[in-house]
Amino acid sequence: MYTQIKRQPSLLGILAGATAAINIPTTGTHYSLILEALGAGGVPLTRAQMINDIGDITIRIDGTEIYTVTAQFLLDLQLYYGTSIGAGNINGYIPIYFAPMHLPSFSERSLYALGMGEGPGQKKVGTMSVEVVCNPGMVTLTNLNCYSEVTPERRPLGQHIRILRHAQVFGVAPATQEITTLPKLGDSVAYKALHIETPGASLIAQATFALGGNAIFDQVTAALDTLLLAKEFRTVQALYYHLDFAKNRDLSSLLPMAGVQDIRLNLNWITAAPNNYNIYSETIWGLGQA
DSSP: OOOEEEEEOOBBOOOOTTTOOOOOOOSSSEEEEEEEEEEEOOOOOOOOOOHEEEEEEEETTEEEEEEEEEHHHHHHHHHOOOOGOOOOOOEEEEESSSSOTSSSSHHHHHGGSSSSSTTTTOOOOOOEEEEEOOTOOOOOOEEEEEEEEEEOOBBOOSSEEEEEEEEEEEOSSSSEEEESOOOOOOOTTEEEEEEEETTOEEEEEEEEEEEETTTEEEEEEHHHHHHHHHTTOOOOOOOOEEEEOOOOOOOOOOOOOTOOOOOOEEEEEEEOOOOEEEEEEEEEETOOOO
C-alpha cells in the first residue's frame, strides 16, 4: 500500500499563550502526523526552541483525547524508540507516530494506524483535530504546519495507541510513593509502557508495578531497568524512568487489562522530592479488532 505525505493547512492562532488548532480530514488511514515548527523567514526551530515555544499537544477523535502530551515528550519519545535504529530529532519537526517506528515491517506497524472508516460496531470517524499550546514565553515560533502520513485504505479505527498524561504530586524524598490511580481502562485495552518524569534533581531508585497483588516489575532498580531496556533496543531518556511492558518487535507482548481490578505502582524516590510531575501511559485500545 503506497503512502501519501499530505500537507495540511497551517495551524491558526500562533500567539504567545494561545492555542493553535487544525482539523485533519477524516479520510484514509493515518500513520502519523508531523508538525513543522518554523521561525522568521521559514527557519526550522531547534529542539531547544521547540521545547521553549510549544507546550501541550492534544489530538482528539470525535472529541475523545487520544494524545495528551507535550512537545518535549514527543521529541523524547522519538529518541527513546528511535536512537537504536538511527532515528533522531530533526530541527523543525515534531513527529506523532500512530504506527510505531520500532516494529520491523509496514504490515505490523499498520495494525495500529488510525482508520477513519466504518467497521463492525464502529461508526465512521467524524472529526480529528490537533491543538497546540503556544507557551507564554514563546520567542521564535511564527508558523506551525502539519503533514499527514496517510494511505487510501478504508478501514475502521480498530487497534490504536493512545498516550495520555496522569498528573502526580509527591513532595517527600527519600520515601516510597504508592500510586493507585492509574486507570484500569477496560477489557479491550492493554498497557504498552509507562514513562515517569523525574524532574529536576529527583531520582527513582527502584519501582514496583503490580496487578492484583502480582508484581510485574518487582523492586526493579534504575540500573536494572536500564539493562532491561537496552536489551529491547530502547534508549533511556534523561529525566524519565521507563517501565516498558512490550518486547522489541513483538506485537503480543503487552499487558492486558482484562479482569484487572487493582493497579499499584510503588516508586522509591531519592535525592529530591519530585513535587509536581507526570506519568505518561502508552496504551493499546481496541484489542481483538482489525
